[in-house]
Amino acid sequence: MEKTLFVGCDVSSTDFVVCFMNHQGDELGYKTYSNNLPGAREFEALLLKMMGQYSFISLKIATEATSFYDLHLVEFLSSSVSLEKFQTQIFQLNPKIVSNFKRAYIDKDKTDINDSFVIADRLRFGRISEPYENNKPYLPLRRLTRYRFHLVETIAREKTYFFTHLYLKYSNFSLENPFTSVFGTTSLSIITEFSPEELAQMTVEELMDFIVKKGRNHFSEPQKIVKAIKSMVSNSYRLKPGLSSSVDIILTTCLHTIKTLEHSLKDIDKAIEREFKAFPNTLQSIKGIGPVYSAALFSEIGDVNKYDNQAALAKQAGLTWRKFQSGNFNAQETTMTKTGNKYLRYYLVQAANMLRVHNKEYKDFYSKKFKEVNKHQHKRAIVLTARKFVRLLYALLKKGQLYLHNYQQ
Numbered sequence: 001m002e003k004t005l006f007v008g009c010d011v012s013s014t015d016f017v018v019c020f021m022n023h024q025g026d027e028l029g030y031k032t033y034s035n036n037l038p039g040a041r042e043f044e045a046l047l048l049k050m051m052g053q054y055s056f057i058s059l060k061i062a063t064e065a066t067s068f069y070d071l072h073l074v075e076f077l078s079s080s081v082s083l084e085k086f087q088t089q090i091f092q093l094n095p096k097i098v099s100n101f102k103r104a105y106i107d108k109d110k111t112d113i114n115d116s117f118v119i120a121d122r123l124r125f126g127r128i129s130e131p132y133e134n135n136k137p138y139l140p141l142r143r144l145t146r147y148r149f150h151l152v153e154t155i156a157r158e159k160t161y162f163f164t165h166l167y168l169k170y171s172n173f174s175l176e177n178p179f180t181s182v183f184g185t186t187s188l189s190i191i192t193e194f195s196p197e198e199l200a201q202m203t204v205e206e207l208m209d210f211i212v213k214k215g216r217n218h219f220s221e222p223q224k225i226v227k228a229i230k231s232m233v234s235n236s237y238r239l240k241p242g243l244s245s246s247v248d249i250i251l252t253t254c255l256h257t258i259k260t261l262e263h264s265l266k267d268i269d270k271a272i273e274r275e276f277k278a279f280p281n282t283l284q285s286i287k288g289i290g291p292v293y294s295a296a297l298f299s300e301i302g303d304v305n306k307y308d309n310q311a312a313l314a315k316q317a318g319l320t321w322r323k324f325q326s327g328n329f330n331a332q333e334t335t336m337t338k339t340g341n342k343y344l345r346y347y348l349v350q351a352a353n354m355l356r357v358h359n360k361e362y363k364d365f366y367s368k369k370f371k372e373v374n375k376h377q378h379k380r381a382i383v384l385t386a387r388k389f390v391r392l393l394y395a396l397l398k399k400g401q402l403y404l405h406n407y408q409q
Contacts, residue, residue, distance in 0.1 A: 003057035005050060008120025010112045011035060011063050011070040018043065019116035020050060021124060028054070030113055035069065040076045044083065051086055058087040062123040064115070065092035078134040089131040091123060096339055098122060129316075130306055141275045142299035146343050148268045148292070155261045159183075162254040166191065168247050172235040178228035183258075186214040190229065192252055195244065199233045272296075283393070285402040288358030289351040297351065297393065300344040310394035317344040319387045345386075348393075352386035361405065362388070 005028075006021040015035050020028035031046060033039035051059060061077060063070035070092065077083065078090050098115075101122045108114045122128070136142075166173055166182070169191070179187035189210075190199070199207070207226045211219060219225060239247065269292050276295035283294035307313045314320055318340030355362040362385055369381035396403055 003055065005047075005054065005056040005059050006120050006124045007047070007059070007061040008116040008118070008123060009061065009063045009070065009073065010115040010119060011066070011073060012112075013069050015039070016043075016063075016070075016073060017112040017116045019113070019120040021117075021120040022054070023124065025121060025124060027117065030116065032112075035073065037076070040073055043073075044077070044080055048082055056086070058089075059083060060089050060091070060123055062091040062093050062119050062128075064095055064098050064119055066095055074132055075134055078132055091128055091131055093119060093122065093128065094339065097128070101125075136302060138279060138299045138302065141272065141279070141295055144268060144272050144275060145292075145296035145299055145347070148265065148272065148296070149343055149346055151261055151265045151268060155258060155265065158254060158258050158261065162251065162258065165247050165250050165254070168239060169244070169251065170196065170232055170236045172232045176228045176232035176235075178225050178232060186211055186219075188255060189214050192248070192255065195248075196233050196236060196238060199229065204230070282396045282400060282402050285404075286351075286355070286359075286392070286396075287403075288354040290354070293347055293351045293354065296343070296347040298397075300341055300347065301393075301397065304394065304397040307394070310391045313394050314387060314390045316340045317348055317390065318342070319345060319348065319383065319390060348386040348389060349382060352389045353382055355389060356382070356385055359405075 002023045004023055006023070008019045008021070010017045013035065015032055016039070017030065017032045019030055022028060028050070031043070033043050047059065050056070063074060074090055074092060077088070080088070098119055102108070102115075102118045105114075105118065108118075163174075163182075173182075173191075178190075181187060182191075194202075202210075204226055207229060208222055211222050211225055215222070272295050273291045276291055276298070279295075279298060281294065281298055283289070283298055284291055286294075289297075301307075301313065304313070307316065311320075320340075352362065352366075356366040357363070365388055366381050366385045369384045370377045373380060392403070395401070
């Protein structure tokens with residue numbers, strides 16, 4: 001440790017500031033480089049010079065993992081043949097870790113130099129995640145599954161925006177809830193093809209005929225739908241004509257965006273399935289979670305042997321709960337940490353949601369946890385089900401076994 005050079009890098013899109021530090025916390029200097037290939041090469045040359053000048057044996061470098069700004073630099077340094085002989089380790093620190101550590105330095109201003117110092121000092125303290133590896137074969141797969149996460153979040157935001165403007169056009173739509181799905185073909189036709197005035201003027205027979213034809217006679221009780229639509233139109237506020245036309249344009253555009261994103265999501269799912277075929281695994285033996293969720297979990301976990309036990313894997317996903325104890329007091333309600341890998345946590349929860357449908361053991365467990373409380377029942381139950389699923393996931397990957405206990409609902 002005494003012969004280790006610690007380097008903190010605060011990286012932006014245009015440049016990066018580095019802080020050099022020894023094991024005692026002494027600052028050996030600062031330097032700013034352009035965040036491009038020539039800048040990275042200059043940084044590499046200075047690292048080699050300092051390793052010889054101060055007789056350091058090992059080298060540790062850390063960046064703050066914000067967006068993709070540090071990825072090229074991390075890739076360059078981890079691939080450097082010149083730095084290999086120094087047992088070089090490179091870390092991408094979670095921004096939350098850096099932010100919380102920075103609170104200890106209450107007298108430091110928010111500058112790039114100070115940020116690089118904090119990163120270097122946090123690296124010197126140790127107890128951080130595993131170092132970056134540039135030879136992981138599943139990194140392309142991970143990039144696809146993380147982009148899929150981005151698409152799902154974007155679709156959710158766009159649907160929320162759609163609902164906001166749907167309220168402006170039909171303020172009572174969510175209260176009457178005439179259709180099972182707002183985004184069904186018939187529902188969207190009612191929303192986009194007619195104004196409130198036009199729906200109000202339509203007779204029950206005309207509206208009934210439209211719904212039956214648009215729904216291809218799939219509705220078992222179309223008269224109830226017509227009644228709900230008439231009530232919804234009658235009880236909704238009316239917009240001014242000018243605002244009404246603007247809202248119609250926004251709703252139509254939102255729908256087009258949602259459909260485009262959903263089409264992209266299907267393409268990404270197909271790409272993930274193709275990429276995942278190259279990786280032998282036992283995860284797809286679990287009925288219900290499918291190749292996409294299996295691929296995401298596989299790529300985020302990586303080498304399962306780096307986790308000492310299933311609890312360590314759960315901690316990496318942020319599926320742990322902090323204890324709050326003082327004297328004889330123990331808090332009954334505690335919050336989930338959520339400080340781990342958000343992508344891993346998301347796919348664990350999604351997989352658990354599928355398991356509760358296709359697997360009797362997990363369905364019973366979910367039901368039991370759902371009934372234990374009166375608030376946030378589904379959210380709590382599904383997260384606890386995901387935590388239970390971590391144990392199974394760890395065992396299958398660790399032992400390379402197939403899951404044989406697939407139960408029907």
